[in-house]
Amino acid sequence: MRVGIIGVGNIGSMILEVLNDKAEHEFYIYNRSIERVRKYEVFENVKICSNVKEVYVQSDCTFLCVKPQQTKQVYDTLFEIHEEHGVLVSTAAGKRIEEISQSTGKKNVIRIMPTITSRISIGITAVACSKHVDSSTRHEFEKLLSPLGEVMELEEEKFDAFTVLNSSGPAFVAFILESFIEGAINIGVNPDYARDIVLRTFEGSVKLLEHMSIEPSRLKYLVSSPGGVTIRGLYELEKDGVKGAIMSAIYEAFKRSQEL
Ligand SMILES: NC(=O)C1=CN([C@@H]2O[C@H](COP(=O)(O)OP(=O)(O)OC[C@H]3O[C@@H](n4cnc5c(N)ncnc54)[C@H](O)[C@@H]3O)[C@@H](O)[C@H]2O)C=CC1
Numbered sequence: 001m002r003v004g005i006i007g008v009g010n011i012g013s014m015i016l017e018v019l020n021d022k023a024e025h026e027f028y029i030y031n032r033s034i035e036r037v038r039k040y041e042v043f044e045n046v047k048i049c050s051n052v053k054e055v056y057v058q059s060d061c062t063f064l065c066v067k068p069q070q071t072k073q074v075y076d077t078l079f080e081i082h083e084e085h086g087v088l089v090s091t092a093a094g095k096r097i098e099e100i101s102q103s104t105g106k107k108n109v110i111r112i113m114p115t116i117t118s119r120i121s122i123g124i125t126a127v128a129c130s131k132h133v134d135s136s137t138r139h140e141f142e143k144l145l146s147p148l149g150e151v152m153e154l155e156e157e158k159f160d161a162f163t164v165l166n167s168s169g170p171a172f173v174a175f176i177l178e179s180f181i182e183g184a185i186n187i188g189v190n191p192d193y194a195r196d197i198v199l200r201t202f203e204g205s206v207k208l209l210e211h212m213s214i215e216p217s218r219l220k221y222l223v224s225s226p227g228g229v230t231i232r233g234l235y236e237l238e239k240d241g242v243k244g245a246i247m248s249a250i251y252e253a254f255k256r257s258q259e260l
């Protein structure tokens with residue numbers, strides 16, 4: 001397939017590098033600052049383009065991977081291209097299919113919500129298609145995405161909640177991991193050793209929850225001895241409102257996605 005990518009930052013480069021793993025496709029890429037794409041010059045199947053139009057008219061499928069605040073300029077350029085070429089795929093948080101379609105004048109629009117963890121082919125990509133995208137195009141597109149991990153069709157009204165959990169999620173997890181590591185350093189643990197133990201503990205906890213098919217609350221009670229070490233730490237977390245703070249973070253991020 002001829003795959004276009006407009007905006008080759010965190011997500012654009014992830015899509016390019018993961019989909020290019022088996023060098024099955026031809027890529028047409030454009031980034032506003034050329035420095036970010038120079039490293040792809042060595043790939044025979046990657047053509048570095050000099051504008052949005054050059055990417056769009058040559059691609060069967062064009063991924064739009066700029067920040068939500070940067071989309072207007074790209075939409076305006078696409079609007080000036082009257083013929084429709086393949087499908088236009090938006091990765092932007094909060095941008096709805098109807099708005100993308102009206103602003104670009106294109107009917108074949110697909111909205112996806114990726115996650116940075118797909119760089120290692122672990123993670124879910126949600127997909128919603130405009131009603132104009134026929135089922136064979138949809139299936140071909142989902143096949144194209146399969147190296148990213150799981151691909152899931154999702155109603156568009158569920159995208160905001162999904163964005164917070166699936167796509168902002170790795171940043172929230174990183175924040176919690178960081179808190180554990182800094183807590184360990186504070187009690188005198190070597191930072192590298194702390195990182196190792198903390199990552200293993202999180203990995204083991206997730207795998208155990210899956211293996212035993214139990215809720216997190218059950219795991220809490222499996223570990224907490226009456227009058228023991230764990231319950232003292234859990235008491236501090238509850239007293240300091242950590243659960244409420246995390247719930248607020250998810251709620252505020254959800255509202256922000258709705259605003260964009
Ligand atoms: N970073 C993440 O984990 C996730 C990001 N997203 C969405 O993906 C999109 C991209 O996000 P990131 O990759 O993190 O942003 P980024 O800032 O890393 O990448 C955007 C790239 O677009 C380029 N750019 C800006 N305006 C341009 C234009 N007019 N023409 C060509 N290139 C242009 C920038 O130079 C930059 O390299 C956003 O809309 C975001 O909502 C969605 C899920 C996860």
Ligand SMILES: O=C(O)[C@@H]1CCC=N1
Pocket residue numbers: 093163167168
């Ligand atoms: O922070 C953002 O707005 C984007 C959407 C989800 C992850 N990054």
